[in-house]
Structure formats: structure tokens, C-alpha cells
Amino acid sequence: MTQSTRPAGERCHLPVVSLDNVSFHYEQRLVIEQLNFHILQRDFVGLIGSNGAGKTTLLRMIVGLLKPDEGEVRLFGTPLSKFRDWERIGYVPQKNAFNPLFPATVREVVTSGLYGRKKLFRPIGRDDKKKVDDALHALSIEELADRRIGRLSGGQQQRVFLARALVNGPELLILDEPTVGIDSETQEHFFHMIRHMHQRHNITFLMVSHDLDMMHAYLGYEPAQTSGKLKFYVKHTHEPDNCAETNLAHSLRDLRLAGEPAAAR
Numbered sequence: 001m002t003q004s005t006r007p008a009g010e011r012c013h014l015p016v017v018s019l020d021n022v023s024f025h026y027e028q029r030l031v032i033e034q035l036n037f038h039i040l041q042r043d044f045v046g047l048i049g050s051n052g053a054g055k056t057t058l059l060r061m062i063v064g065l066l067k068p069d070e071g072e073v074r075l076f077g078t079p080l081s082k083f084r085d086w087e088r089i090g091y092v093p094q095k096n097a098f099n100p101l102f103p104a105t106v107r108e109v110v111t112s113g114l115y116g117r118k119k120l121f122r123p124i125g126r127d128d129k130k131k132v133d134d135a136l137h138a139l140s141i142e143e144l145a146d147r148r149i150g151r152l153s154g155g156q157q158q159r160v161f162l163a164r165a166l167v168n169g170p171e172l173l174i175l176d177e178p179t180v181g182i183d184s185e186t187q188e189h190f191f192h193m194i195r196h197m198h199q200r201h202n203i204t205f206l207m208v209s210h211d212l213d214m215m216h217a218y219l220g221y222e223p224a225q226t227s228g229k230l231k232f233y234v235k236h237t238h239e240p241d242n243c244a245e246t247n248l249a250h251s252l253r254d255l256r257l258a259g260e261p262a263a264a265r
């Protein structure tokens, strides 16, 4: 693998995801080999690689669904085996991981994002209800709240899953090919929302996408690092050496996204 060309910046932006000498294989197939990569606060990392390159495998390792054969994964400086603060992480899985016959309403799907891995079935309090309302508002999907998720368009569903991932106000948002199967206009709108969130909110992003045009437009043409067939493109919200927070909105409530409401799509 090539070595990282990451600049300074670790000086004032703490590591959110640290991968040290991480390797993973399925039976005989080595998918990730000796990967060293660090994602810092407020980075936007775009992960690009051909089919089968290991992108989803890497994301699943980062969210603790797969264990590396070698090396160490740390989240916010804590080894994965000891990490418990899952509400600090929002995860939008691949769209095809979702069963369209799932009978839940939009509000129920977004509410389910409140439950960490431990807190399943805890009662919903007033604060929780407000968080859900804020997430619905932020994604302009209040009008869809009582609709069945399986009956929405692909673009609307993606907004719902983004609202679900945002409901706890995560510091790290992980998106696995969020725009697959969505028309190009809605895709453009989705990327606009993501870029806005990156610029205005204290959120670090890790996104897998095959949309090279969008990735290059926002993250440039030179990967910060490559490992096997994986390429990592990185953009920081401001000069990495500038430790001041600039122009940040702090609550989900402030995140009402511009543009046509999803209900109209």
C-alpha cells in the first residue's frame, strides 16, 4: 500500500476513525491488507473502488459488524472492543439492504435510529419525540411522517434513512452508496444536502460512492491515499491547520435543508 500523504491537522482535529495495520479476509480471499488510515474530525472522506474492492467490508468493520483478522480499529480513540457510544455514529447502509415490504411508517423508521445497540425498547420521552421531529424537519419530510416507507420513492426513502442516521446528532456519518437507484436530479440534490451538512455542521463523513463526478467535484482528483483497489479522497471543511471552528450551525433544528420538499418528489 502507499503511505498516507495526510497533512498536519492532527494537531487540533482528533482522530474519529483510526485503522492501524488492518487486514481482513473471507476464507481464502484477502480483501483488506495492512491498511493504515486515519479520519480526522470534520474530514469528508470519499471511498472509491471497483466492485468487490472491499468498501462495504471496510465500513462493516468500522461499525463493528466484522472483526479484523489483524490490526486495530479505534473510534474516537477507543478500541472497537471497548467502544460503546454508538449514538455518536450514524450509518446509512446500502439501499438494497432494505426490504421494501417492511411495514413501518417514516416516523417509526426515524425513531428506531434513537435506539443504540443497548437501548432497544426504551420508552419514548418528550426529548426523544423532539429529536425525531427535528430530524423530520431537517430533511423536509414532516409531511411523509405517517406514510409507509415501502411506498415512497427512492429519493424520499434516502431522506428517511438520512434522518434516521442523524436523529442522535452523530459526530460521524457513514454512508454506503447512498444514491444508488435514484434519478440524477435527486442524486444531485442529495449531494447538495450532504455538502451543506459538511460545511455547516460539526459532522465527519465517510461515504462510499460510485458517482465519480460528484466525488471528484467535491474532493478533487488526487486520492489522499490508496490501499489495494481502495482509494480514499479527503476534504477538510477548512485549512487543516486552522483550528478555529468557522461558520458552524450546532443543532439539527438549524439544518433545514434548502430546496424542494421531499414530499413533492
Ligand SMILES: Nc1ncnc2c1ncn2[C@@H]1O[C@H](COP(=O)(O)OP(=O)(O)OP(=O)(O)O)[C@@H](O)[C@H]1O
Residues within 6 Å of the ligand: 026, 027, 029, 031, 049, 050, 051, 052, 053, 054, 055, 056, 057, 058
Ligand atoms: N460474506 C462474504 N463471504 C465471502 N466473501 C465475501 C463476503 N462478502 C463479500 N465477499 C467478497 O469480498 C470482496 C469484497 O466485498 P465488498 O462487498 O466489501 O466489496 P465492495 O467494494 O463493497 O463492492 P461493491 O462495489 O460491489 O459493493 C468481494 O470479492 C466479495 O465477493
